[in-house]
Amino acid sequence: MKRFTYVRAVSIDQAIESLSVHPDAKLLAGGTNLVDLMKYDVATPTTIIDINDLPLREISETADGGLRIGALVTNSDVAVHPSVARHYPLLASAILAGASAQLRNAATVAGNLMQRTRCSYFYDVLTPCNKRAPGSGCPARPGLNRNHAILGASELCVATHPSDMCVALAAIGATIIVQGPNGLRAIPLADFHRLPGDAPEKDTTLFGNEVILGIELPPVLEHHRYSYLKIRDRLSYAFAIVSAAVWLTIDDEAAISTAQIALGGVAHKPWRNTAAEALLIGRPASRVNFEQFASMLLSGAVALSENDFKIDLARRTVVRALEQAASRTPQSQSDKRIH
């Protein structure tokens, strides 16, 4: 680990100011991603700004009937919060599908949003990586890319975003509240993470001197159905190969009235296709419609040398998750059999 200066922010303004003064500083929340990356010298901040004293640990209802969750609330506390468990069970389920109990106890909402890719070349400072060292090259494209992107990748980068929580937030349609030197900004989750394009070093649209204050969930969706289905190499404590988050309502005539579906593990950000979702509206919640939707969602998919299996796996994961949601039998995160 490179040596660094440690400071503790006593206010949000002070954290923002400190980030402005030290452009290569990093905020420290739970530390489960940042400390790991610092041990590998992948992250080499000269200053760490510890934000654990900031008043960002509240969960409260918003005026429009949604929920606001502070940036420093732990992943565990989000998942077991009664309002989350009751009104946004998709979010609770996705969080509980991620990492381990120990990690979720330390990990925070903002840290989870900001976590970096698990691409093995990104982690290995002895290899090139355009995300870690811009311009150095991408060994994953011709190399070990079984876990890499099938959608939205660029010539420069084929990394995926590893979060489970963010896939649920994408389906639910959350908003990220951030503060910078010029005040507050609300960023829809869909615009928060980026595609790699020609700047894969940038994971998000957050500016370097902005602090995430929290997330806002839209008003409760009555009678919704959901499922979070995560496919991975071992049953628990492993990142997704693909995952699907489904947020659905079905009206009295058995027609789909809301369809918000996000895919994880397949791209540089949680993947949604709102045009394909719109085509589901008003149609019966049937397997054939789900299959058509899944094909559209995966229509632009391009396989790398080792991951062509992911395209069909993702398609089938979406169909299965939609069926689970429609039949009100969401995937259990402890009994891992897929029904």
Added chain:
Amino acid sequence: MAAAPNTAHRVAYTINGVIRVATVEPGVTLLDLLREEFDLTGTKKGCDHGQCGACTVLMNGHRINSCLVLAVSRSGSVVTTIEGIGTSDGLHPLQEAFVKHDALQCGYCTPGQICSAIGLISEGTAKTRDEIREGMSGNLCRCGAYTGIVDAIEEVMAAVSDAESLP
């Protein structure tokens, strides 16, 4: 908030009921503080990257991976390590159950397993064997004692009607 680069910081922790202080560089983890400064070597270093659970301790009542906590960040916390759980003549119920169910072979993962299991039981969300397995997935056992570990936890969980009664 100004600080000179690489300044050592004073930290204080209540560890197993005893207040301990030390001066650490900011890059020192809670795991290294416990093992190297305080000579509490019961907490093990397996991977040092949050991937194995050998370093699990209870911090303010919650199980966490001490290898990913910067000691300077959580100064003031109350920490329980395996040294604070049971004594040689009065084993903790989980320790007894681990012995009874052969829930270990080499024992390297065991301190983390015990701390994690105490955290699991006090969280109170796991009821079934599947849920115990899932709740304990953050603790790898290279010797593969998983079946015994689940047996031991299941037995203690059934005996503890009130999670509060576990230390």
